[in-house]
Amino acid sequence: MERLLDKIDSPKDLKALSVSQLRQLAEEIRQEIIATTSCRGGHLASSLGAVELILAIHYVFNCPHDKIVFDVGHQAYAHKLITGRRQDFKTLRTLGGLAGFPNRDESEFDCFTTGHASTSISSMAGMACARDIAKENFKTIALIGDGSMTGGLAFEALNHVGHMGKDLIVVLNDNEMAISQSVGALSLYLSRLITASSYNRFKGDVEYILKRIPAVGSKLFQTAKRLQKSAASLLKPGSLFEELGFKYVGPVDGHDLDILIETLQKIAAFRIPILFHVLTKKGKGYEYAEAEPSSFHGIPAFRIETGEPLPPPGDSQHCPHYSEVFGKHIVEIAKKNPKTVAITAAMTEGTGLKEFAEKFPNRFFDVGIAEQHAVTFAAGLAAGGFRPVFAVYSTFLQRAYDQIFHDVCLQNLPVTFAIDRAGAVGQDGPTHHGMFDVAFLRSLPNIVIMAPKNGVELKSMLDWATEQPHPVAIRYPRDSSASVPQEGVILPIEMGRPEVIREGDDLLIVALGAMVDVGLQAVEKLAREGVNAGLVNARFAKPLDEKSYCRIIEKARSIITIEDGTVAGGFGSGLMGLITRLKPEKAVSFATLGFPDRFIEHGPRSALLRKYGLSAQGVIDAANKLLGTRIETHPRKN
Ligand SMILES: Cc1ncc(C[n+]2csc(CCOP(=O)(O)OP(=O)(O)O)c2C)c(N)n1
The missing domain is CATH 3.40.50.970 (Thiamin diphosphate (ThDP)-binding fold, Pyr/PP domains)
Structure with a gap:
């Protein structure tokens, strides 16, 4: 019909x-x-x-x-x-x-x-x-x-x-x-x-x-x-x-x-x-x-006959998303420290706070869609001697900029911001991408900004952040948390200090958060072509430990930074500023990879990362430009 x-x-x-x-x-x-x-x-x-x-x-x-x-x-x-x-x-x-x-x-x-x-x-x-x-x-x-x-x-x-x-x-x-x-x-x-x-x-x-x-x-x-x-x-x-x-x-x-x-x-x-x-x-x-209206609020593809979500393409073994890792670990922290309190602005499920809400109803606050109030409320809790953790999507935190400045940073209060959906979020598009948190937080005194390379590091960062006497923001993407395999001993988190993953003389790649994985793929491909590239996991977008970076850049002539966020005022521009200040005499060629200074359209996260050069190939293309070489790592057609 x-x-x-x-x-x-x-x-x-x-x-x-x-x-x-x-x-x-x-x-x-x-x-x-x-x-x-x-x-x-x-x-x-x-x-x-x-x-x-x-x-x-x-x-x-x-x-x-x-x-x-x-x-x-x-x-x-x-x-x-x-x-x-x-x-x-x-x-x-x-x-x-x-x-x-x-x-x-x-x-x-x-x-x-x-x-x-x-x-x-x-x-x-x-x-x-x-x-x-x-x-x-x-x-x-x-x-x-x-x-x-x-x-x-x-x-x-x-x-x-x-x-x-x-x-x-x-x-x-x-x-x-x-x-x-x-x-x-x-x-x-x-x-x-x-x-x-x-x-x-x-x-x-x-x-x-x-x-x-x-x-x-x-x-x-x-x-x-x-x-x-x-x-x-x-x-x-x-x-x-x-x-x-x-x-x-x-x-x-x-x-x-x-x-x-x-x-x-x-x-x-x-x-x-x-x-x-x-x-x-x-x-x-x-x-x-x-x-189940909550589960069907915003959903991935699903089977109509049963309502069951379909597994995302390529996700054969389920690996926990950063939100899940956060949700579980914040419960562990709260078990040990009765001063831990958690806040959401109407996003209990999305931010992974459901278990916390069930286990600690007296220490959990859903304030409604009220991000500004959430931040100042957190500041009040911190002033009252508690350890508030505000779990929030990067894009919605933008609402509360003045509160972060006036109520948290100015008073140097120990509020932890668990910033989920940082970087490209995918299909929800420009209103929802978390492009700007590093850029807008970096200019505020007192706040520390971190980004984990995987779920294990997110846990260490949460442990560290919730012990600090000042505000800390930890940003992580809407993605699976196992992007970088964790090997060997995990170096303890120390203020501002990056982690050197691989030494290399020809080129230095400094990656922030989940982009370490992209850096690792690029380094491996480059190594196969005879280019010896070093890789650093920045861990911190602010502060940047001067001593560490002084040593790291000693031999580097070409540096590429990668971040899942805007390049305008982002991590790369911060590092570039530091290097020109530390070594004004040193001629370093620099490329900052990230999202360009414009609003980014909607589409799958992986497609957007590829499109904007936040991929192994994007790094190799940037390396070619910096080194004046033509390394060809595209798969060849026979
Ligand atoms: C500033 C801000 N914070 C959080 C969200 C996430 N969010 C999207 S829809 C929604 C709930 C809206 O509820 P309501 O207006 O009653 O619409 P309903 O979905 O019930 O039809 C939330 C919290 C948002 N879009 N904007």
Whole structure:
């Protein structure tokens, strides 16, 4: 049977459909999303939960004239499918294919590029103000989840924009989940609104029944009403949002297209700030995602029939990822030191803190999507004599730069930052790559920045970091932790000191973290071609121990640094600065390998590393340039 979806090239095509056809379309969209994410991975559960909501918004409003901003944007697959990207949807998250999030460069229907949480109300309100100054006429709508509503930025926006009285709409997509269960007072408040709404419905039913009891019914009704009065005022729905200047509408069933469309049509007629509270089920329509919405939040490719994740290509024996190594070891550290406390900003599973949370509930804090608060909260814990470890993805730590400066580094407090997803993360793309942590942390006094070459070294670094009297950041990628085989005795971690893995006279390769593996492969290939290259595992991006580097570079004429991050202000530029300072008379040719000074697209991590020369071949190409040789190590075709 021909699908309705195959005839939808733009949201205009929706308008010709009846509501029952929209229901069929919703089902077809779900199947398409499940089929594509089963091959490509992606944000399945959130996207399944928002299908009817997205259809209803597009049905009532006129995008791209009206502006819809998706918070995070991980729920926007249905939007992509009905805005002219259906044919390309199968390329989702692949190199050169559709992005996993809304992107202004991808479509005129994506009015704002997103990926990080809690930005939608601010940006949508900015568009509303721009519209009014320019005397234009369109609607602006922010679609935000209850998890993203816990972010400070969303609160700041609510505080600012409600009272401006502008014509704008916030649609609150409440599934009572962030990645895990939503946390905090706002989440409790939203639950009370839901309960209040069932209470109000229940109250309506009671009134209906009492009034129909002959003779006494009306009296009973009056008495019941008096009794209810005080409780009812407590349960007045949406009063928090009303106080902030919004007209609160809801809560309504976010999978009921009739009610969604009817309510949105009414809302569209208003020209005031509206908060429309919608209840949805995360993972709706796919039994495994409904049963385990957290696991299906962001997933790798999976088997549709069973919901089981497929092993990544080439991963024959499972080797623990850095996050897993971190998660297990921080539990060991906490067992030994009762002062160890752990913090996450709504990423318990992703950062590997699940076991810690179960074993030490009193020493574990999920603060919600609130990275700024997490850092200052950690600083407070450290000032109170504890050893906080904030496990966070590199890209989300960017939110908290001022807090790292003002609350941690300036006071030299012993907070450990376990920076996961450093470097290229892969399919989530530029909003999620962890390119900048070394560059932005390196300029702050007091903080020490480290990167392990493998899982064993990550453990030693964690042991060391959690004993230091100052802040320490340890960065590691979204990757398997056994990249570099561990042989022999592990040298103890000493402040700023690198580890010499191999001596060599012709060329020196200094690699940071997981890039040691790339260096090792290059060194071995070069050795086969008669080039004697040395390899150093930097261990530290800051500080760089002068004595060690003085000795290491003594004979080196050509140096290549490799790092999984931006070269602009990164580790390589730090080392180059040190060498020119230490040996101004020495003529050294230098190449810094890393990601270039621009935003890096989405695609598999391994493909991105190859594309940007962070591979054995990339190092050999750089060596050729520096040494003026032409070493050919590409496999030859016979
Ligand atoms: C600043 C920031 N921190 C963390 C994340 C990771 N993250 C992506 S979605 C998400 C949960 C969002 O919950 P909600 O807004 O309720 O949407 P749902 O997935 O439940 O539909 C989190 C924590 C992020 N995108 N941005």
